[in-house]
Amino acid sequence: MFDGVTPDDEWKRNFRMSKERFFQLCEELRPYISEGINTPNYRSLSREKKLAITLYYLKDTGSIWMTANAFGVHQCTVSKIVLAVCNAICIHLCPIYLHLPQTVVQMRKKVAEFETRFGITQAFGCIDGTHIPIQRPLVDSQDYFNYKQFFSINVQAVCDSNGLFMDVDCRWPGSVHDAKVFSNSFINNELKLGRLPQTFTHVLPGHDKIPNYLIGDPAYPLTPNCIKEYQSCLSND
Structure with a gap:
């Protein structure tokens, strides 16, 4: 997917957003979900993969087993990543995009x-x-x-x-x-x-x-x- 092989309609089916919007959201979350250099598997858990795992899990009713199998990670890894990404979105992006009229x-x-x-x-x-x-x-x-x-x-x-x-x-x-x-x-x-x-x-x-x-x-x-x-x-x- 990240190498540009997957068609745009596949992106929407898997993540419910276009490839362009996916990478835009990924860039906005860069300071909060970037890979940690102190973790043993930081190279395989890039911010793109963390966001992809979260969106894939949330796109339907959510299945940790299915998401883990699709991305080749453990179930507990999926659980931790989804929680971390959702917290980052709620804390840092919600005040920007989700608010009542202020003026x-x-x-x-x-x-x-x-x-x-x-x-x-x-x-x-x-x-x-x-x-x-x-x-x-x-x-x-x-x-x-x-x-x-x-x-x-x-x-x-x-x-x-x-x-x-x-x-x-x-x-x-x-x-x-x-x-x-x-x-x-x-x-x-x-x-x-x-x-x-x-x-x-x-x-x-x-x-x-x-x-x-x-x-x-x-x-x-x-x-x-x-x-x-x-x-x-x-x-x-």
Whole structure:
């Protein structure tokens, strides 16, 4: 793969990103995952191989045995590498790429993109939850058993009109309802306290100005900063 023999479509099937993006990400992670000169096998564990092992492991549901066999390393090596690379991404790259609007200009841009694409005024993103499967925990396992009948972590995510993540909350067991996750989340706290930049606008003359808000499904509470669809509708009017 690294010698340029593998076609681009094979890169996407194995790593879910293009070869160009792979090496760009590898360069951004260079200071944090470069090979350690004090380790016996540092020559075989280059930063490219570490990133490749991690992405290959994460591309589906993740299999340590399959990943280890594919790259010719031991299972415990895969486990250590995946943890190290994921920590490097979360600590050093997430603040750069994954964040809520920090200025009025950024908020206005998100709102404009959302209105241009979907025709909805003042929305700057969508919010929803998803269940990430996990093995049955040894402690308090009942808390992680969700309504879909498997063990999971309930992950809440906020994305903009282009599908890019702006906020992720992955602290809650699978049995916790989406509304509770939202009410205790960082983004809800920021919205309630007015810490996010706002761009108010009038839609109808003589009525209150509309703040920026998120769009959620019926599982979420209806608040000034979170709008959801009608739970029952008898007409299209």
